[in-house]
Amino acid sequence: MDAMTTPRQIKDTLYQQVARVGKALSSPKRLELVELLCQGEMHVEQLATEAGISLKLASAHLKELRLAQLVAVRREGRKVFYSLVDDQVADLWVSLRVCAENRLLELRSALSEVVSHPHELSALNGKSLLSQARRGELTVIDVRPVSEYAQAHLPYARSMPLDELRQRLDELPPERPVVAYCRGPFCLLAKDAVALLARAGVNATRLEDGVAEWRARGLPLAH
Amino acid sequence: MDAMTTPRQIKDTLYQQVARVGKALSSPKRLELVELLCQGEMHVEQLATEAGISLKLASAHLKELRLAQLVAVRREGRKVFYSLVDDQVADLWVSLRVCAENRLLELRSALSEVVSHPHELSALNGKSLLSQARRGELTVIDVRPVSEYAQAHLPYARSMPLDELRQRLDELPPERPVVAYCRGPFCLLAKDAVALLARAGVNATRLEDGVAEWRARGLPLAH
DNA sequence: CTAATTATCTAAAGAATATTAGAATATAGG
């Protein structure tokens, strides 16, 4: 079998290989796993729970991602941790999502249920948000689980996981606007946080970006 | 049917929509069609011939791309022309390819048969190539079919399709190095052109970039 | 109108994928 001799065979091989990556990104559940991994490394059970699927199915999907070389595995005791191979994969996810958003109307209407309503911080003012946070003119809170905050977060952000937020309201500097962010535009945590804060009388807005979007814009992260 | 109420349902819808784009990019043949469309609009028969598939199959794949909103259709007489919806799609293709190249060893070894051997112009020196071409220190030739050159090409490039090259060797300024490019790293045209030129005693090198890669680098194109 | 060209649609076979359940493997702790 002397494969790979004709131009056609060479080309077929090339596109086939790229399609392996495309195929890895062709399943909704796998995309959700990739987005979770953009937040940092997680073990299989965490991933399965967050994505709302069985541990076995999560394992199968992660295997696919591993075959496409998009994720790396690390065993620690009984737990197996997955992580993105590098930031390029996170960027690819962001590009794919943005491309889909810009094109598919159905996606936009579904997204409107998450982002819902106006006065979200448009993604563009990242730098001004950064300088306002630095000057202490507003409080940036990261409402994801602490483990994700610990791996990477926006500069000047403090960790206030959604499920602790209610009890920790007094930690917020009074009379100062709050900006909450979570895993990205598809994540519901920040939306819930903003609703909770609003009910408590706090002036709160949501930043749609998560760490992956932030980094894809070329903005710095803290660790 | 009051779908789309629970958070889980909303999320599923979102990832499903993005997966539609991922799925469109999960087939080798569709990727090849996308790369061809990066060169400009083409009708179905052209696409089928270039990709080495039947007209029917090409039509079916193009339908998939249309459903994912990646391509647009235009009818002109009996011919149906397809084109990329916008440059963002071309950028996505380039990102996907680069991501795959950086990750999959098999792809790199297959690619080495196309790019083969050393002294290719590394992609990075695009700007210096541009200024050398402007000063007339080297001749840049576009060896793709004229129709593709006509839609977009590198600045200072002249059209010298591969199948006319042999007869038109005398058009090349003598004693000046030639740089040939084609549709991108996966395309064989420029490689063949360089081989042909070398046999004719011309100092020729290949530029791996095609117009999509060139534009994705933020460099200007001519029309 | 008819014939020829170009492309899409429909249907069907075969290949590949998603999902689930049960068995197997690796590790930690007793």
Add this chain to the structure above:
DNA sequence: CCTATATTCTAATATTCTTTAGATAATTAG
């Protein structure tokens, strides 16, 4: 060594995707 835990592997089924062939539709030329 034995047990519990965390995960992967295997096998099976339902679904979806790719590909081909035949029928159909749209357009142009005569």
